[in-house]
Amino acid sequence: MGILDGKRILVTGVLTEASIAFSAARLAQEQGAEVILSSFGRQMKITSVIAERLPQPARVIELDATSEEDLAALPERLGGNIDGIVHAIAFAPKDALGGVFLDTPFESVSNAVHVSAFSLKAIAVAARPVLNPGAGIVALTFDATVAWPVYDWMGVAKAALESTARYLAKYLGGEGIRVNLVSAGPLKTTAATSIPGFEGLEAMWGDRAPLGWDQKDTEPAGKAIVSLLSDWFPATTGEMVHVDGGFHMTGA
Template sequence: MGLLEGKKLLVTGVLMDSSIAFHVARLAQEEGAEVVLTSFGRTMKITQTISRRLPEPVEVVELDVTNTEHLETLAERLEPIIGSLDGVVHSIGFAPQGAFTFMDATWEDVSTALHASAYSLKALAKAAEPLMKDGGAVVGLTFDAKFAWPVYDWMGVAKAAFESTNRYLARDLGPQGIRCNLVAAGPIRTTAAKSIPGFEQFEETWNNRAPLGWDVSDAVPAARACAALLSDWFPATTGEIVHVDGGVHAMGQ
């Protein structure tokens, strides 16, 4: 019996087969779960193409987490496909290029980053909640927001808001039996990472700082942590951030 046998999961953020979200979906299927993916706009065809590399065929539903109509209709569109949900994976982040220059960023750039990368966690959880009548798990992906990282700038601020949002979700969804946790992954060479100017600074130094070492091309360790948090093996854990970064978060300079 697989770790996620019988679970029904919604996974966002599958763009490439190198992404953490792709490996979460793959592992979930291998562990017995039924999976539905989301995408929107021009990326729909990309997600549909990449989804064919999963062990089992999946449906891809349209969802832009900044689109109110998409969110309000998500449950009714998902129900005929999957019936109910036991878990949701938030693997979404976006910031305009201007948000990566901290002192010069405009509010328009910053507000876009906060909406897509922080508020969207609450929006997605609320949209999925009607299908999680028997409880379940919301799992999001973050990049440790305790520090002012080089080049990350307003996306780092958005991630701090994202992590705070997770704690408030844990408070408000706990009575419904819904656990809300995050995985703080080290740098992975994904589509999102490539859009951040100077992100190679992390890639070049992380392995040297990680006591366990770190492979920027390997998304599987972070995906396994997500799968574990989606399972029944963490029944009393919520509001938590699990670090999957080779141990860098625990080290001094």
Template sequence: MALLDGKTILVTGVLTESSIAFHVARLAQEQGASVVLTAFGRAAKITSAIARRLPQAAPVIELDASNQEDFDALSTRVGEHTDQLDGVLHSIGFAPRGAFDFMNASWEDVAPALQISAYSLKALAKGAEPLMKPGGALVGLTLDASIAWPGYDWMGVAKAAFESTNRYCARDLGPKGIRCNLVAAGPIRTTAAKSIPAFDRFAQWGEHSPLGWDISDPSPAAKACVALMSDWFPATTGEIVHVDGGFHAVGD
């Protein structure tokens, strides 16, 4: 039996084949799951094209993380393709350019970073909840927010809020049998990473990681996400699983 046999997974954030989200969707299908993707605006055409590169083409529904109406309609839109969700991947993040200059950032720079990169986890959980039954799992992607990373600035603050939001989601959804966990992945050279001005500073991550780290390989993080959505972590929630080659354990 495959790890996700009979399960249906909602995956956000698929923009390119290099993204962790794409690899989660691919691996989930390979492990027996049906997959539904989200996208919004002009990016929907890109996501629809990428969806055809999965082992099985996946439907794409509209979800703009800055639009509460989309979250309110989420269960209805997903319900056009399935009557249940067993897993949800949160792979959503955005911050304006100004948010990557900590001391000079304005609230106008910071507010969307917090809304889209942190609050959206709660909004996604609530939007998906009507289709989720006991045993379901919400998994999000973070970069360890216990560190003030160079050049990450207000996105780092948003990730700290994101990690706290996960704990509150675990508290409130746990009685319904829904698990909420995060994967703290090492840096991956994705489309999202290109928006981080100081991303190249992470290029030497592997040299300081006990297991090494390949910034061009999203598969280790994707495997962790799929494992957390499976039935093999039935009593784990509110957790952050580090998939970073061990970097977090030894520092730099």
């Protein structure tokens, strides 16, 4: 028996096999879950191809987290109740990253926060009619309690995401819905490689993380996500679990 036997899980943000979301989807299936992926626009074709590489081919539904039409149609597209959501959606325009913090226009900041933070609330509320009691929502962050080099407004958006998760945990707790975060260390994902200068963060992680750090291994983060989706954390909500080799607790 797997820890997600009989559960249906929506996983967003699967674009490549190197992504944390793909690891979460694969591990969720291995633990007994039915997995539904979401994508939108031109990315739908990519996600559909990647879906075939899971242990069991997964259905892909259309969901643009900034589209009111898609959000309204989400319960119907899911085709029944679900027991969990993996939020792996983030985006910031190029002029919001890479050391240009002081020059970024508000339009770019607004875009980053809308896609990367507000989308968590939007998806949770849209799925609310079909979320079973005890459901788990897990979002991916990169610890925004500190300021990172080059992360700039994505760091601000992640701080908003983390706060959004806590407020969702507060307001959805009465319905038995848990909302938590997984903060992984730097990984060679599409999202990370698109940030100018991000390799500087990767370089120091292996030296300072007590457990070491493999930038290509997304499985530890995937395992944390699956664990938080399961019934093994029935009284945990509003929490951020670090999966970073212990880097977050070290000093200089």
